[in-house]
Amino acid sequence: MNPENAVELVGVDILYDTTALHFDCAVASGGIVAVAGASGSGKSTLFHVIAGFEEPDRGEVRILGKTMSGQAPSERPVSVIFQDNNLFAHLDIATNVGFGISPSLRLSTGDRVRIDDALGRVGLDRFGKRLPSTLSGGERQRVALARALVRHRPLLLLDEPFAALDPGMRSGMRALLRDLHEQENNTILMITHHPDDVRALADSVLFLDQGRIIAHDPVERFLERRDVAAINRFLGNE
Numbered sequence: 001m002n003p004e005n006a007v008e009l010v011g012v013d014i015l016y017d018t019t020a021l022h023f024d025c026a027v028a029s030g031g032i033v034a035v036a037g038a039s040g041s042g043k044s045t046l047f048h049v050i051a052g053f054e055e056p057d058r059g060e061v062r063i064l065g066k067t068m069s070g071q072a073p074s075e076r077p078v079s080v081i082f083q084d085n086n087l088f089a090h091l092d093i094a095t096n097v098g099f100g101i102s103p104s105l106r107l108s109t110g111d112r113v114r115i116d117d118a119l120g121r122v123g124l125d126r127f128g129k130r131l132p133s134t135l136s137g138g139e140r141q142r143v144a145l146a147r148a149l150v151r152h153r154p155l156l157l158l159d160e161p162f163a164a165l166d167p168g169m170r171s172g173m174r175a176l177l178r179d180l181h182e183q184e185n186n187t188i189l190m191i192t193h194h195p196d197d198v199r200a201l202a203d204s205v206l207f208l209d210q211g212r213i214i215a216h217d218p219v220e221r222f223l224e225r226r227d228v229a230a231i232n233r234f235l236g237n238e
């Protein structure tokens with residue numbers, strides 16, 4: 001057990017009716033890790049297990065050296081941002097960010113300052129009173145980032161955060177994520193289908209194939225790999 005590791009998956013088995021997944025890995029604290037692999041390879045399941053939405057049939061999840069067995073998602077030191085950003089449509093942006101601090105929305109004056117600060121850090125200072133429907137897709141993703149920021153959890157899981165964004169917005173979001181990562185000093189795991197995200201953002205790569213982690217490499221080494229067909233397909237080498 002190593003507290004320097006942000007995440008350890010030790011002999012984790014997930015047994016579904018038609019498929020079985022197995023995860024073993026140790027992710028060091030402090031980096032941005034791209035999680036890649038073909039559709040159906042197990043990326044979302046990996047996140048669900050770490051975040052606690054899914055309990056392993058066997059094995060153990062550890063975060064910062066502590067076992068997560070029996071710990072509900074809300075008790076884990078993890079924030080998750082899904083692709084569709086899960087904002088409440090009837091609540092304004094500041095209140096949506098406030099959910100990151102208190103799900104019952106009992107917010108102190110200090111909390112409101114933190115919310116304004118987080119919105120400022122993602123470039124949405126004057127958006128607090130607006131409803132999610134009046135924002136662009138990229139702006140909504142930045143609200144989801146602000147909601148994660150106010151929680152200050154050491155581990156941030158991003159499930160394809162740029163999927164709905166056009167190329168210009170993607171590069172803006174990458175830069176923002178890099179800045180926030182440096183400020184927060186957290187560990188980020190980010191599912192992506194885009195080699196460009198890996199090249200631009202990742203320090204290392206977890207690559208999944210058919211329910212297993214088949215590569216866990218520093219990014220430079222990963223980008224030079226030519227030995228595995230699934231990685232070649234991802235990198236566009238064939």
Ligand SMILES: Nc1ncnc2c1ncn2[C@@H]1O[C@H](COP(=O)(O)OP(=O)(O)OP(=O)(O)O)[C@@H](O)[C@H]1O
Binds near residue numbers: 037
């Ligand atoms: N609740 C479930 N019950 C049964 N099988 C499941 C369940 N969740 C996932 N699976 C199966 O586990 C495998 C991995 O699915 P998962 O969603 O983790 O893949 P993924 O890599 O995230 O795919 P995508 O890139 O398409 O989102 C798939 O074969 C899927 O059908």
